[in-house]
Amino acid sequence: xxxxxxxxxxxxxxxxxxxxxxxxxxxxxxxxxxxxxxxxxxxxxxxxxxxxxxxxxxxxxxxxxxxxxxxxxxxxxxxxxxxxxxxxxxxxxxxxxxxxxxxxxxxxxxxxxxxxxxxxxxxxxxxxxxxxxxxxxxxxxxxxxxxxxxxxxxxxxxxxxxxxxxxxxxxxxxxxxxxxxxxxxxxxxxxxxxxxxxxxxxxxxxxxxxxxxxxxxxxxxxxxxxxxxxxxxxxxxxxxxxxxxxx
Amino acid sequence: xxxxxxxxxxxxxxxxxxxxxxxxxxxxxxxxxxxxxxxxxxxxxxxxxxxxxxxxxxxxxxxxxxxxxxxxxxxxxxxxxxxxxxxxxxxxxxxxxxxxxxxxxxxxxxxxxxxxxxxxxxxxxxxxxxxxxxxxxxxxxxxxxxxxxxxxxxxxxxxxxxxxxxxxxxxxxxxxxxxxxxxxxxxxxxxxxxxxxxxxxxxxxxxxxxxxxxxxxxxxxxxxxxxxxxxxxxxxxxxxxxxxxxxxxxxxxxxxxxxxxxxxxxxxxxxxxxxxxxxxxxxxxxxxxxxxxxxxxxxxxxxxxxxxxxxxxxxxxxxxxxxxxx
Numbered sequence: 001x002x003x004x005x006x007x008x009x010x011x012x013x014x015x016x017x018x019x020x021x022x023x024x025x026x027x028x029x030x031x032x033x034x035x036x037x038x039x040x041x042x043x044x045x046x047x048x049x050x051x052x053x054x055x056x057x058x059x060x061x062x063x064x065x066x067x068x069x070x071x072x073x074x075x076x077x078x079x080x081x082x083x084x085x086x087x088x089x090x091x092x093x094x095x096x097x098x099x100x101x102x103x104x105x106x107x108x109x110x111x112x113x114x115x116x117x118x119x120x121x122x123x124x125x126x127x128x129x130x131x132x133x134x135x136x137x138x139x140x141x142x143x144x145x146x147x148x149x150x151x152x153x154x155x156x157x158x159x160x161x162x163x164x165x166x167x168x169x170x171x172x173x174x175x176x177x178x179x180x181x182x183x184x185x186x187x188x189x190x191x192x193x194x195x196x197x198x199x200x201x202x203x204x205x206x207x208x209x210x211x212x213x214x215x216x217x218x219x220x221x222x223x224x225x226x227x228x229x230x231x232x233x234x235x236x237x238x239x240x241x242x243x244x245x246x247x
Numbered sequence: 248x249x250x251x252x253x254x255x256x257x258x259x260x261x262x263x264x265x266x267x268x269x270x271x272x273x274x275x276x277x278x279x280x281x282x283x284x285x286x287x288x289x290x291x292x293x294x295x296x297x298x299x300x301x302x303x304x305x306x307x308x309x310x311x312x313x314x315x316x317x318x319x320x321x322x323x324x325x326x327x328x329x330x331x332x333x334x335x336x337x338x339x340x341x342x343x344x345x346x347x348x349x350x351x352x353x354x355x356x357x358x359x360x361x362x363x364x365x366x367x368x369x370x371x372x373x374x375x376x377x378x379x380x381x382x383x384x385x386x387x388x389x390x391x392x393x394x395x396x397x398x399x400x401x402x403x404x405x406x407x408x409x410x411x412x413x414x415x416x417x418x419x420x421x422x423x424x425x426x427x428x429x430x431x432x433x434x435x436x437x438x439x440x441x442x443x444x445x446x447x448x449x450x451x452x453x454x455x456x457x458x459x460x461x462x463x464x465x466x467x468x469x470x471x472x473x474x475x476x477x478x479x480x481x482x483x484x485x486x487x488x489x490x491x492x493x494x495x496x497x498x499x500x501x502x503x504x505x506x507x508x509x510x511x512x513x514x515x516x517x518x519x520x521x522x523x524x525x526x527x528x529x530x531x532x533x534x535x536x537x538x539x540x541x542x543x544x545x546x547x548x549x550x551x552x553x554x555x556x557x558x559x560x561x562x563x564x565x566x567x568x569x570x571x572x573x
Contacts, residue, residue, distance in 0.1 A: 004555050011383065011500060013483070013501045013520070013521040013524075014388075014519070014520050014521060015383070015386075016382050016520060017385065017386035017387045025286045026383070026390070029382070033530065036427050037502050038502070041282060045308070053267070059498065063474075067379075067521045068518070080370075088258055088315060090322070092354075092362075093361075093362070096352075096356075102396055103304075111306045115476060116386060118383070118501055118502065119383060120364075120382050121364070121365060121381070121382065121383075121505065122363075122364035123348040123349070123352075123364060124348070124351070124352040124355075125352075125363055126349075127320065127324075127349045127350075127351075127352040127353045128352040128353070128355070128362075130321075130323065130353065131352070131353040131356035131357065134354055134380055135433070136321055136433030136434045137318075137320055137321070137349065137353075137434070138320075138434055139320075139345070139348070141350050142495075143310065152437070155345075156344060156496050157344075157345045157346075157439075158256070158257060158262070158344050158447055158449060158450055159256075159257065159440050159441060159442055159445075159446075159450060160439070160440055160441040161434055161438075161439070161440045161442070162318070162439050163436070163437040163438045163439075164434045164435060164436050164437060165434075165435045166433060166434040166435065167435055168343045169499075170288050176495050176498075178501060178504075189573060195307075200359070202524045206364065206394070207391075207394070208360075208361035208393055208394055208395055209288060209361060209362075209363060209393060209394070210390060210392050210393075210394055211390075212377065213389065213390045214382070214387050214388070214389045214390075215387065215388055215390075216386070216387055216388075217381075217385065217387070217388050217527070217528065218536040219527065219546075220404060221532065221545075221546060221547060221548050222548040222549065223544075223545075223550075224548065224549050224550070225539070225544060225547075225548065225549075225552060226279070226549070226550065226552070227551070227552055227553065228551055228553025228554070228557065228558050229553060230561065230565075232551065233551065233558070233562050233565055234565060235560055236549055236562070237562075237566060237569055239549055240531070240533070240549070241569070242353050244510070244548065245411070246510040246530070246531045247453070247477060247510065247566075
């Protein structure tokens with residue numbers, strides 16, 4: 001099974017976001033960038049499927065030169081090949097078009113994503129890639145089995161669960177909990193540093209989204225801090241009913 | 248402008264976000280003018296009629312034997328494309344729930360329309376629609392425009408809320424028969440199970456979440472009891488999900504769900520940046536924590552400094568008394 005894992009480079013979840021001087025992007029000084037946490041599950045899933053079915057795992061990202069660091073993380077985890085489509089600050093549509101083009105130039109049975117990238121949280125690239133390639137697509141898969149080209153998958157939706165059946169080739173995104181991502185071992189991290197990363201020119205496609213400004217939301221909070229006496233608990237209930245009017 | 252709202256169905260009912268999509272469509276109409284139409288797929292007449300009390304006057308429902316009681320992203324995207332083509336839609340609005348999140352991008356590709364997900368605000372600046380959308384799990388908000396003529400966007404649940412009016416609008420329901428074959432159903436749904444009696448954190452008006460301060464998984468029954476009295480969903484911090492105390496579906500935060508309920512009660516949660524990102528857009532926040540310096544208090548409207556295991560049973564009992572009286 002030939003598997004393509006599409007990954008993205010995002011600020012660490014512990015990042016306190018500040019707006020950069022341009023007023024429309026985040027300040028990157030002192031920000032640690034990591035492999036998108038959901039993509040770790042995609043990489044792990046690809047590696048496990050390769051162990052079961054044979055084949056190869058290629059990791060791909062669309063981004064600037066700095067994105068090679070997350071490709072090396074995936075190589076250290078065990079991916080066979082890595083490719084960077086060099087396009088700085090792409091929008092999601094440009095990412096989808098470029099991934100689709102790369103997939104057309106190769107032959108993959110499975111194109112796998114983490115369920116969302118934790119920067120823009122749009123969930124949009126996997127369905128776009130599927131539509132561009134005219135392939136079936138399952139998103140936010142929490143559990144699945146792949147046997148002889150037939151895929152049975154389960155996912156949570158709002159207030160319920162769904163089960164689907166589909167076939168390879170397939171575009172899919174996976175949910176946290178589908179596996180336990182492995183930690184790369186030190187020798188593998190060192191080895192990954194010297195593995196080649198293919199650099200690819202991007203497809204010329206215009207972005208659809210233009211960011212005009214970015215701001216940090218400021219919600220005024222009341223900050224009424226009480227103790228834990230019975231009277232204080234009664235006061236809290238009264239405030240929730242009469243001041244906030246939420247219960 | 249032709250403005251369309253997609254009205255998703257879950258189980259046999261329209262999902263509550265269907266009405267929010269109608270409200271958002273009317274908001275766009277107020278900003279740029281034009282006509283609003285609702286699109287539904289395989290929804291029965293009685294359910295469709297409920298939209299009239301949200302001011303909808305025209306609705307088109309796609310019906311086809313292959314569409315009965317199922318869902319398939321590829322087939323539904325095809326139907327939605329045909330509906331939007333037949334009405335020459337300029338702006339398509341979908342709720343940002345699973346179905347909207349996978350159909351919106353697919354339909355956008357078919358029209359080469361610009362797409363933006365999880366919109367919380369819409370404005371008109373010099374004749375151009377400007378969309379506001381949280382990024383980095385709500386740590387920041389962007390204002391953006393779509394450069395394409397056709398635009399598709401999804402709206403965050405619980406933001407474009409509206410109450411049903413006393414009187415219904417005069418609603419015209421039309422039927423549309425899409426061109427479909429079995430082969431269009433690239434993904435076949437085998438089953439759908441509704442979780443009974445369990446509210447989803449992303450859906451609920453009130454969420455009660457627990458963290459490490461509960462000390463042991465079995466103490467979550469105190470959270471469940473408080474949630475029950477309030478009609479709330481149960482949420483959890485990443486720490487307790489990673490420890491295996493609670494399922495991932497309950498996790499609130501940057502690698503869980505980002506939510507905006509009317510009331511969020513954080514119990515025994517210190518308030519790591521990644522948790523705050525997931526819940527700080529809640530309308531009212533209550534924190535219960537024994538550490539008065541915990542960061543959660545900085546985003547709280549009301550705080551109780553105390554031990555969760557001691558506070559919860561008393562708070563639940565008092566609430567039961569008060570809420571049952573009224």
